[in-house]
Amino acid sequence: MLTPEAMSQVRILVEQDQVYPTVLCLATFGAFAPDHDDTPPSELVGTPGEDYRRIFNQAESRLEKICGYFPEAMACDTGKLRVIDDGTLATANLKLGDLWSELSQYEEKSRLLDEETREIRQLESTLKNFSNLSIDLGRLSRPQTFLDIRVGITPRNNFDKMQKALGLAGYLVHPYLFAEDQVHLVVTGPRDARTAEAERILKSAAFRDFVIPTELHDAPEVVDARLQKQRARIAADRIELAERIAVWTQTHAPFLRQAAGVLAMAEPFVKVENAAHGEGRLTMISGWVPYAQLDGLREILKRELPAPSLIIARKPTDEEHQRVPSHVRRHPLLASFLTLVKQYGTPRYGEIDPTVLFAVSFVGMFGMMFGDVGHGLTIAAAALVMRRRLGGFTVVAVSAGISSALFGAAYGSIFGFEEIIHPLWRAPLSDPLLMLSIALAWGVVFLLLTDVLYIHNCLAESDIWGALLEVRGLAGIGLYLGILWAAYNGYFLGETGALPIALIISGLALFAVYRWRQVKAPFGERLMVVLVEAFEAVMGNISNTLSFLRVAAFSLNHVALAIAVFALADMLEPAGHWIMVVVGNLFILVLEGAIVTIQVLRLEYYEGFSRFYSGDGKPFLPLRLRGAVYTSGWEKSRSTANHKPNTEHAGGRAGIPG
């Protein structure tokens, strides 16, 4: 219950022509995760469907690009559950390619219109600045026999180099306006053999010619009218383009929805990738299935596949634990706590899933650190009001609020007032030392619990020596208890005593011997590593325990903040007094609430998880059909196919070498 679900490694052997139906069947089953790391028998070396995957990826990319423009087309029209053969996929891909090519042209047209608009804007700015030029503009518009004259713009970055390079070709460059990242300039040179070279430089430098309107020097209003006309034309082009795209979308939307459906059906096979191996007519699909669902898998394959299939199922070996996916299922009320656990990492297969411990300790510590009936109920009520926005985290917030309210009742505090209700236990400030002692005791229990969990995790991986001798193992627990015992004796009796010291030394010695054998390094480095780690083991235990003092410190801090708010409120008139009380409480709720949450998470992750939880597991990602729940069964042609009896073998190799 506390560990991820037991898994079975499954190898399904089918005839080559049954691979697609089998994969589709597995996707509808929804509890089969492909095992991409399985080493197939030497006879099954091929990986089927490479072309299929390539075509799928191209089609998927095309559909994604198209749907980037029209998200509504993404809604897929899946139709009946069916096998997508190579031909259907290739046809859909070709058609998608054609459609993307058309759409790409529209996009290019739109880009050109943008560029034209930009050029008009630059031309307008140029015309406004032509007054800076002391030359006859009329001459610029006429082709010259001996002179090559151009007016245009070039990116600023290219200007210096272009000016010098054109100088070599006998050209003069006159910049008359530096605007943003562009330079407006007049280029003049002899029309001779070097003109072609100058032309190439200008093109390399991204120089754009301005076409100088012939009317320019006669009638500026004509120029304005002409530019307005061009603007209007561009606007009309834009409208026409938008209309064409709208028609295009309407025409092709049904196909796009169908194509999305085709890809949804084809996707499971693509996701299988190298978890399928085959040679000749035989194909093997490897994967992981929760042990409890093995019978379900056998049943569905038997029911849905017309040809026989062979299922070889076995328990994963200890060495395989790192690659077995972890399937963690929790009650919906714990789901949001599981999300917070997964922020740290997914439990490794066989490892304790700390969600329950996390949920209980998180809620408890938050309540103790932020104990106030008013604040707690406010948090719970606010979480319920904002439940749509908070989603799954509503449970976390409500339970933290209730815990806060319960501790508040124990402390006798409501919105900081300590006179309204009688404390069921006592107010934190009435006995701070007791609060600190309780926090310390909780820390010791919490840390010992994490050590026990660590031992369990070691045993789950058959690491007996780790469970016995590691710093979090039995030797480590001995060391920790020795430290606590020595500290207790030292504080209350004035001397540590021989037994606690013996416990510390033996714990450290066992750990040191264990590490000495593990570290593979030269003598000096080995000695250094063992010494430093032994020192860290002692210091880590002490600092981790003291870290829990913050649980009490924050409960005292909460009261102290309330006192500060009331001290300020008492200095004000009645109206100001109540405003101060409300604002002060809001301040405590928001700021201290956030700080306490962070501190609790810190205690959980750093003091707790880091001691026993590797969090390096692989999440269980079963094959599924995207988008919809399929209950409609197979297409007629499939469902009427002859069913042949399945041959099943649980365990063993059943005739398949490997």
Next chain:
Amino acid sequence: MFYEDSYLHTRISILGSRLLTEDALPALIDHMDRETILTRACLDPKSHPTENVVWERHTLHCLLRDLSTILRPLTGKARAFFVFWARGFELFNLKTLIRGRLQGLAATDIEQHLREAPPFAALSLQKLLNTESLEELFRLLEDSIYGDIARQARFALQERHEQLAAETAIDSRYFTGLFKRAQTLAHPHDRQTVRLLGTRADTLNIAWLLRYRFNYHMGPSETYYHLIPHGRLLGPDRLLSLVELPDLKAVVRSLPQELRQLLAETSSSIEITNALERYFLNEAENTLTYGTSVLARAYAYLQLRENELDRLRAIMQGRSHGLDHRLIEAAVGITRSTTDVP
């Protein structure tokens, strides 16, 4: 030396001490076993990489691992300089993609020639590979941090329909960007890094000038336009005079004394290219050994390491093709005097 640079200085010194010295190379060609060479190049000693692209992928990993060590303590402009340096690998991919699209190659064929994208790459290689035309590729690029470079390359292709024009535009923009970032570094990093970059620009400019003028027969002004005007010994004015010279010998004769002496004995473009590369590597070695700027030393180290990896690849490939040691030595730029020959 700034005390805060001590960590990086130490790391660079350690990394630098692992580099192959020039004297060790002949022995490497003659005696070193393939496993040792592969290990030095961060490759599995049991692997048999024969294709260039496989080598490049693995050695890029190697280089990026060193780069991440260098980046760890860096912030601000210093970090930006090295991140931009690494973007050179991304631009290599960009040029390969443009070339592939121009030649109408399929995405799978282009993919085989791409280098692995650096971890802080600005572009999604898969998205670029998924483009189906040059226009689409450029549209995607124009929305990225390479928008400026992409616009320039698009224009060069649209107007001139030449792959070379697009590639020189990309190279030139990249180098200018690197130079500008080096100029913004704090003193004394700026001076020493710019000096080393300037030497790199000099060597590239000479090689490109000879190629454009005498192999591609470009005119002087067009050749000048494609050069990098940030050289240490070859400033813009010197380049302007060099591009107008009629032949290779005249160009060599008109170089500043330091470079003229270097190239005096050379007679072909390959010899010139090798001599220039050696000249730059000497300068990088000097910076690595005697430089006081940790950033200039780090840049020098990366250049030397990249060169070492290229040489190791040449040695391995030469050996696997059963080439004569002399040929391999020539390929890795070793010139031995007759008395050295075993």
